[in-house]
Amino acid sequence: MAKTGKLLLAALLLWGGVAVGAEPDIRVEGTLDRRQIGVGQEFMYTVSVISNESVNAEDPTIPDLDGIRVTNTGTSSSTSSNMRAGPSGWKIETTQRTDYSFMMIALRAGSLTIPPFSLRVNGKLFQTKPVVMTVANQAVPPSSPPPGGGSPFGQGQMPSPEDLLDDPDALFRALLNRRLQAPPAHNDLPTNPNEVLFIQTEVDKKEVYEGEQVTANWYILVRGNLLSLDRTKFPDLKGFWKEIIEEVPALQFSQEVINGQVYRRALLASHALFPIKAGTSIIDEYRIKGRVQVPTSAFGFGKDYAFTKASDRVPITVKPLPTEGRPPDFTGAVGLFNVNAQFDNNIVTLNQPMTLKIRFEGTGNAKLIEMPQVDWPASLEMVEVKSESRFFKNGQSFKEFEFILIPRQAGDLAVPPISVSLFNPETHQYYTRTLENVVLKVIDNGSGKNALPSARISDKKPEAPKELTLPPPMIESQAGAGLFANVGVRMALLFALYAFSFIALGVRAFQVFTGREQKKDLTKLLARRMKKAEASAGAGDYRAAGVEMINLFAEILGDISGQGGSHKEVEKMLELGPPSLRRQHGDQILQQLSHFQTLAFAPEDLLRTAKNPPELTKKVRESRTLLAAIIASR
Known part of the structure; x- marks a missing residue:
């Protein structure tokens, strides 16, 4: 009995010693994202604490760095679990990882060494191994990014907006990089x-x-x-x-x-x-x-x-945007934008339309940009200007203005330089982009005889939609219980009742299928909303007028496209609406809406004359004429 007790006690002590003495499996590593860079280039050094259970890790101690400066730091943690088959069955293995990231910059060329970083994990001191890197006098292009999507500080070239839209993974990495560049305010x-x-x-x-x-x-x-x-x-x-x-x-x-x-x-x-x-x-x-x-x-x-x-x-x-030093050609753009211009051809035909595209692209909201006044030559007629804008999910945006121009004189045509000023919120200063002057060659090959005589590019009138008609009613008689003893009277009453019902239904169906009922309702809506918009415009309340007109466009277009109101974007409603709506009125609708969106949401200092009651009333009435024409064409 005593022997058995001793054996049991020894087993318990042995089991207890194993349980108490078991320590987490911990390792500390130091890694570089690349070992060859140029002077002034940034690189990342990461200290990783990897363990099989939760540990208490202190921040690493940064050693003395010769020829290297730390510019930013960041920390991230992750946990992963895997099921593995073992001798005693399936076992869940958990790995916990904490990465301490140090963004660094090389200050001189040569062979530089990152000394060991030290830190304590669960009270025990760990050190990384020294790492040697080569620094050239010239910048070294980055190699392919390391696994995991590269630097969390967004190092390297930003993909183009089109590439980001085509590649969801690239878009996700770009969004993640932007979010981790700096701590939130x-x-x-x-x-x-x-x-x-x-x-x-x-x-x-x-x-x-x-x-x-x-x-x-x-x-x-x-x-x-x-x-x-x-x-x-x-x-x-x-x-x-x-x-x-x-x-x-x-x-x-x-x-x-x-x-x-x-x-x-x-x-x-x-x-x-x-x-x-x-x-x-x-x-x-x-x-x-x-x-x-x-x-x-x-x-x-x-x-x-x-x-x-x-x-x-x-x-x-x-x-507020500073008034001191504000250039007269300030467009309203706040951010970092590039501007470029492009003609469709440098050799153009007399009295025939040509296209000039001016595109703003960069970081910020390009939708708020308005073109400054351009002093076109007397021999160049500006017929029409259209604009297109888009905001991308990576924070980039663009706005492109398309000018339809007609040269009225053969020979060399000098298009003057166009200067555009913008505001950089990082430097708190205005800056100017200048589009250089361009000389076009205008030739007269005889086709100018059929030139467009005015600023209107087309006088084509829309075709009237064909109305739907109902087939003639068919009356079906059924035998029923005798309401009157006289069968002839009963049949006459039933015939009159059927005839009246079919006539009423026919009239109602005619109104619905031909759109007359819809026209009546939309005309009432237009009159009611326009009364409010014109009152706001006359009183100089340009914000209220802009919002009212945006809602009016959305409600009428939503009704016509079958989308039931303003919960869809106008571009979507135009796509879902009748093709004739896009063909005949699409460009005008988008231009008017862009104007009223600017009135409703743009900074006040950028509106200039657009918010004056006479100009505002004029725009509201132009939209009334446009919407009335849209309703009438239904």
């Missing part, structure tokens, strides 16, 4: 350790100029199992021009530790916001309803609870 976090559901607002800037971009991201943070989610209120964002970067239909969660608590975090929406006037603008709340199954222990979930949560309201200080 506002990033609210849960302070209650018992919080199981939270809406986080992340804003990259809290003080900007009029028209300068503010990027706002909304995230959901959840502890537990999210059973359902209902977005009950999107932010109104009054005082901002809004461009949607991302509104995710399905949540994609990642793990994040906040104040010692493990949360699952997913992006709800990301918007590019452009304040339209100086003062204080509020990014209002994003509200959701959710049902969360709360964890009761490490091995399961307990009861589920319903929550209603809203994000914080974030005030943004908006500074």
Whole structure:
């Protein structure tokens, strides 16, 4: 008995010694994203702590660096789990990784060494191995990016907007890089350790100029199992021009530790916001309803609870654009833009139309750009100008102006230089882009005899739509219970009733199928809305007039295209509407809408004469004529 007890005690001590003595498997590595660079080029050095369970790691100590300077730092964490087959069955292996990233710059050429970085993990001191790199006098092109999408600081060339649209993975990496370039100016976090559901607002800037971009991201943070989610209120964002970067239909969660608590975090929406006037603008709340199954222990979930949560309201200080030093050809563009111009041909025909395209492209909201006044030569007639603009999800945008011009004199035609001024919010200064003068060769080959005599390119009138007609009614008689003893009277009454019903239905169907009922309703809508818009224009309330006209266009086009109102973009409604609508009125609709969007949302200092009551009233009446013609053609 005593022998058995000793054996049992020894086994317990042995088991206990193994359990107590077991330590996590920890390793610390130092890696470079590339070993060959040029003087002045940035590179990244990463210290990684890799373990099979949660550990307590201190920040690395940066050693003395000779010929190298640290310019930025960042930290990221990840957890992965794998199931592996072992001798005793399937086993779950968990790997936890923390990366400390150091963006560095080489100050001199030669062979440079990054000494060991040291840090303590669970109280034990670890050191990385020294790394040697070669620095050339000239810049060295970067090689292919390392696995994982490259530097989180966005190093290297930015893909073009078209490439990003074609490659969703490239778009995701570009968005991720932009978000990690600098810490956000506002990033609210849960302070209650018992919080199981939270809406986080992340804003990259809290003080900007009029028209300068503010990027706002909304995230959901959840502890537990999210059973359902209902977005009950999107932010109104009054005082901002809004461009949607991302509104995710399905949540994609990642793990994040906040104040010692493990949360699952997913992006709800990301918007590019452009304040339209100086003062204080509020990014209002994003509200959701959710049902969360709360964890009761490490091995399961307990009861589920319903929550209603809203994000914080974030005030943004908006500074006016400086008036001192503002050039007269300032276009309203705030950001970093390139400008280029292109003629369709340098040799053109007398009295025949040609095209000049001027394109703004860069970082910022190019949709707010308006062309300055151009002093065209007397021998060059400007017939029409159209514009197209687009905002891309990587923060880039463009606006292209297309001028239709007709040369009226043979020989050399000198198109004068065009200067365009913009505002750089980073340097707080205006800058100018100049399009150099171009000399065109105008030839008279006899085709000028059939030249367009005026600024109108086409006098083609739209064809009247053919009306639908109903087939003649067919009357079917059925035997029934005798209402009257006289069969002849009964049949006469039934015939009269059927005839009246068919006539009434025929009239109603004729109105519906020919669009006369729709015309009547839309005409009433046009008269009612135009009364409000003209009153606002006459009173000089250009914001209200702009919003009223935008809503009017959207409602009428939504009705005609069968989309039922203003919840769709106008371009989409034009695509879904009748082809004749796009062909006959599409360009005019987009031009008028662009004008009223500028009135409603552009910074006040940029509107110039457009907000004057006489000019505003003129534009409103032009739109009334256009909308009346659209309704009449239905």
